[in-house]
Amino acid sequence: MNLSVQLAPKHKSGLLLANPVMTAAGTFGYGTEYSHLFDIQKLGAIVCKGTTLEPRDGNPQPRLAETASGLLNSIGLQNIGVKALIKEKAPIWANWRVPVIVNIAGERIDDYAQLARELDGIAGISGIEVNISCPNIKAGGAEFGASPESAARVTAAVKSATSLPVLVKLTPNTDDIVKVAVAVAEAGADAISLINTVKGMAIDITTRRPLLGNKTGGLSGPAIKPIALAMVYEVAGAVELPVIGCGGITTGSDAIEFIMAGASAIQVGTASFANPRAPLDVLEGIEQFMQKEGVNNLTELIGAARR
Numbered sequence: 001m002n003l004s005v006q007l008a009p010k011h012k013s014g015l016l017l018a019n020p021v022m023t024a025a026g027t028f029g030y031g032t033e034y035s036h037l038f039d040i041q042k043l044g045a046i047v048c049k050g051t052t053l054e055p056r057d058g059n060p061q062p063r064l065a066e067t068a069s070g071l072l073n074s075i076g077l078q079n080i081g082v083k084a085l086i087k088e089k090a091p092i093w094a095n096w097r098v099p100v101i102v103n104i105a106g107e108r109i110d111d112y113a114q115l116a117r118e119l120d121g122i123a124g125i126s127g128i129e130v131n132i133s134c135p136n137i138k139a140g141g142a143e144f145g146a147s148p149e150s151a152a153r154v155t156a157a158v159k160s161a162t163s164l165p166v167l168v169k170l171t172p173n174t175d176d177i178v179k180v181a182v183a184v185a186e187a188g189a190d191a192i193s194l195i196n197t198v199k200g201m202a203i204d205i206t207t208r209r210p211l212l213g214n215k216t217g218g219l220s221g222p223a224i225k226p227i228a229l230a231m232v233y234e235v236a237g238a239v240e241l242p243v244i245g246c247g248g249i250t251t252g253s254d255a256i257e258f259i260m261a262g263a264s265a266i267q268v269g270t271a272s273f274a275n276p277r278a279p280l281d282v283l284e285g286i287e288q289f290m291q292k293e294g295v296n297n298l299t300e301l302i303g304a305a306r307r
């Protein structure tokens with residue numbers, strides 16, 4: 001069976017994945033944290049924690065709250081900063097078979113461009129995912145992803161600062177995600193990933209206070225899967241670029257739904273917290289489905305529900 005997917009067909013060196021299963025930023029650390037739990041080299045790609053120019057401590061605790069069908073988080077991009085990532089993580093990744101994509105975030109457009117410049121040409125880094133969709137930081141993040149104009153400006157700035165393939169990750173917290181996707185595609189993105197978390201909150205009725213230190217956060221997990229699926233379906237119908245589906249994917253069947261909606265690849269996020277092997281389980285589930293259905297090439301399934 002052929003599960004390989006090309007995520008950057010318009011890019012000069014491309015971004016070929018052995019299979020469509022990626023990890024979602026912020027839910028799989030730098031990959032190293034999971035490498036003793038299963039063979040992470042079997043995955044299609046690893047997307048690392050959102051990275052900023054300077055290290056960040058993130059938002060005040062508590063930063064995680066479970067709800068009936070999903071997880072609320074307000075981590076606020078706690079990370080080691082790009083310099084430490086280049087010095088400490090990239091040399092490890094350079095020895096891996098699985099490609100690593102660095103998720104970046106900034107407060108200003110220049111921050112994104114500088115991050116892209118610093119990551120360019122570093123061994124062990126195969127691509128950049130531009131996070132214009134983080135709901136948990138005061139400046140930047142999802143602000144850029146909320147309007148087509150600012151999303152396009154960030155995309156163009158990153159594209160002109162790096163020779164790496166550029167994925168742009170969209171937020172569902174916008175009036176019209178299709179318009180944002182089209183603007184990002186026109187600005188030169190190589191692929192589009194969606195969705196980041198959906199804005200949400202929880203209140204502790206005994207203390208009468210918001211549960212999260214940041215008051216609001218982002219909802220992820222099975223609760224958001226139908227929202228993500230509809231958005232992937234709509235975006236895949238509007239752009240020519242590869243679309244990467246993300247949101248509540250827990251099983252192989254979930255992944256197949258996104259692929260049939262038009263996604264060329266998928267990301268597994270919150271599911272890894274309950275089951276650290278979830279990305280591999282999802283991959284095996286896709287393989288079993290293809291075997292059962294007599295599908296030899298994954299590309300036969302991409303967009304099947306659109307035809």
Ligand SMILES: Cc1cc2nc3c(=O)[nH]c(=O)nc-3n(C[C@H](O)[C@H](O)[C@H](O)COP(=O)(O)O)c2cc1C
Pocket residue numbers: 024025026027049050051071073075077103131133134169195196197219220221222224246247248249267268269270271
């Ligand atoms: C704890 C946590 C941290 C996250 N950090 C990031 C991040 O740094 N950058 C990013 O683009 N998305 C981040 N996300 C969003 C996920 O990558 C993903 O888009 C979202 O959770 C939806 O997928 P899921 O339902 O499979 O988790 C984070 C999500 C969670 C739950």
